Amino acid sequence: MPIHSRLSRARKTELFVGASLSVVALLAANSALAEDGATSVVNPTITVDEIMVTAQKRAENVQDVPLAITAVRGESLAAMNITQPQQLSLIDPSVRFKQSLSSSASGLTIRGVGTSSFSAGIEQSISTVVDGVVLADPASLATLADVERVEILRGPQGMLFGKNASAGLVHFITNRPKLQ
Structure with missing residues (x-):
C-alpha cells in the first residue's frame, strides 16, 4: 500500500510540474505577442492633467x-x-x-x-x-x-x-x- 501512495504522489508532482510549465509557456507567448503589438503602435504617451x-x-x-x-x-x-x-x-x-x-x-x-x-x-x-x-x-x-x-x-x-x-x-x- 505505501508503494501505491508513493506512485500517486510522484504522478501528482509530475502533473503539477507539467501544468505549471504549460502556464508559464502560455504567459511567455502572450507577453511576446503583446510586445510585438506594442512596438507597432507609435509610442503613445499617457498624461495626467493636474487639477x-x-x-x-x-x-x-x-x-x-x-x-x-x-x-x-x-x-x-x-x-x-x-x-x-x-x-x-x-x-x-x-x-x-x-x-x-x-x-x-x-x-x-x-x-x-x-x-x-x-x-x-x-x-x-x-x-x-x-x-x-x-x-x-x-x-x-x-x-x-x-x-x-x-x-x-x-x-x-x-x-x-x-x-x-x-x-x-x-x-x-x-x-x-x-x-x-
Missing part, C-alpha cells in the same frame, strides 16, 4: 491637499450631463441634496450629516460657496451653468470657511470671463 483646487485658500494640486476632497472639472460635469445640485451625488456618493417645499429646509448633506430645520434663522452645516461667496440658501443655486470646477470638502472646514462649514463645504468655481 488645481483652492481648498486651503490657495491654488494647489489636488494630490497635495491633505483633505478629504472631491474635485471635478466643468468639462467632466458637462460630459456626465450634471446640470443641477441635486445631481452631485453622481460624482460623489456621500453628497445628497435634499429638496423641500420650503427653501429654508432644502440643503446639502455630506456623509449623512446636514441641517434639517424649517426655520429660516438656522444656518446650514454644509456651506455652499460660489466663487468665494457663501450662499445663505443652497436652494438658490438652480443650475450648474458655466462652472469651471466643483470642489466637495468632507469634514469640518470651519477654520478656513467659517462657522457654517462645520460638516463640510461645496465650492463652485465659475469660469473666468474671456475677452474676445
